[in-house]
Structure formats: structure tokens, C-alpha cells
Amino acid sequence: MEVQGTAMGAAIERAIAAFEETALKNNVIVLISDGENHADDPIDAAALAAGKGIVIHSIGIGTREGAPIPVYENNRLAEFHRDRQGNTVVSRLDDVILSEIAEATGGIYSASTGAGLGVSVVVGQMQAMEHATLEHVTFAEYQSRFYVFLALGLFLLLVELLIADRKSKWLRIEKLFS
Numbered sequence: 439m440e441v442q443g444t445a446m447g448a449a450i451e452r453a454i455a456a457f458e459e460t461a462l463k464n465n466v467i468v469l470i471s472d473g474e475n476h477a478d479d480p481i482d483a484a485a486l487a488a489g490k491g492i493v494i495h496s497i498g499i500g501t502r503e504g505a506p507i508p509v510y511e512n513n514r515l516a517e518f519h520r521d522r523q524g525n526t527v528v529s530r531l532d533d534v535i536l537s538e539i540a541e542a543t544g545g546i547y548s549a550s551t552g553a554g555l556g557v558s559v560v561v562g563q564m565q566a567m568e569h570a571t572l573e574h575v576t577f578a579e580y581q582s583r584f585y586v587f588l589a590l591g592l593f594l595l596l597v598e599l600l601i602a603d604r605k606s607k608w609l610r611i612e613k614l615f616s
Contacts, residue, residue, distance in 0.1 A: 446471060446539070447478035450494065454487050465492040466564055469539065472500040473532030480535065484542040495545040495563060496536040504530035 446469070453467045467487065473496075487494055506518035506526045519527045537547040546563050 444471065444474050445477035446473075446475045446480035446535075447483035450480060450483035450487060450539075454483070454490060454492060457490070457492060465490075466545075467492060467494045469494055469496040469536070470499060471496070471536065472529045473498055473534075473536040474530060475532070475535060480539055481542060484539040488543040492543060493545045494539055494543040496540045496547050497550060498531050498533045498536045498547065499550045500529050500531040502531050502533070504528040 450467065450469070457465045484494055505528065507529050508515050509517050509519055521527050531549075533547065533549060539545075540547040
């Protein structure tokens with residue numbers, strides 16, 4: 439990152455730009471964040487997304503009291519993230535802003551619940567959207583044309599009987615029993 443801090447509005451605008459060339463319905467952005475915003479107004483970006491029919495579901499990570507951001511190396515805690523002055527960065531959950539972003543677009547806010555990250559609630563909501571678009575009824579009117587092939591088959595059988603110059607084995611066996 440060139441500049442420290444969070445710019446959720448810029449992230450939402452970048453995600454919106456990814457959808458501009460698609461013609462899909464039910465475009466969804468899943469925003470996973472602590473909700474702290476240092477650079478811009480994410481509510482304006484959410485309003486822009488809502489105007490384009492994009493739903494934002496937000497998932498809050500962290501606690502309201504705040505906690506230092508761990509830095510892992512080889513799956514072990516090495517240190518905590520520090521700012522340019524060397525101070526430990528403490529991240530606090532701002533669930534109010536995350537809720538407002540979700541509400542502005544018709545999405546939902548889900549708080550992280552540890553390992554599950556609250557994703558199951560968001561996935562359930564997205565599956566409900568998908569089912570809503572897939573439940574279409576299509577009627578098609580078909581015309582049966584089997585009789586053309588049936589008539590052709592009967593005609594060929596008749597021709598075969600007329601042009602056969604010798605009797606088949608089955609016909610000779612039938613005469614023996616009669």
C-alpha cells in the first residue's frame with residue numbers, strides 16, 4: 439500500500455468498475471473489513487453501487503474495543519503491525535459504518551464469529567438471490583414430426599418386400615410348419 443489507512447470508498451468504486459462490462463443481474467460485492475475508514479466516504483460509494491443495482495454485503499472483522507493487527511511468518515506470530523512512527527496499530531470494529539454500507543444497497547451486515555467469519559449468513563443471502571433469478575418458467579410449443587419418419591420407414595419396408603427376388607429364410611421355415 440502506498441498510503442497507510444483504509445479507503446473503503448475507493449475499494450467499493452474499484453469493485454463497481456469490475457461490474458461495468460458485465461450484463462449480469464444480481465451483482466454482489468462482499469466487503470470484509472474492520473470498518474475503519476481513513477480516506478474517503480464509503481457511504482457515497484455505496485450509494486453509487488446501489489444506483490447501479492449492485493448489492494454490498496459487509497462482514498465485520500475485529501472487536502469494538504480494538505486489538506493489534508498480528509503479522510505472521512511461517513504460521514507463527516512474528517510481531518504486530520506498526521505505523522511509520524513505530525507505534526503498534528490497533529484496529530477497532532466500526533460496525534455502524536459497515537451496517538450503513540450494507541443497508542444503502544439492500545445488503546446485509548454480518549459480524550465475524552471467529553473461524554466462520556460470518557460468511558455463512560452472506561452466502562445464504564446470495565443463494566437466495568440466485569434462486570430468485572433461476573426460478574423462471576419457460577413454455578415451448580413443439581410440433582411432432584415423427585409421422586414423416588414412420589411413413590418413410592413403412593415405404594421402405596414395402597419396397598423391400600416388392601423387390602426381394604428370393605424368399606427369406608423365415609418365410610421358408612414358416613411354410614414347413616404349415
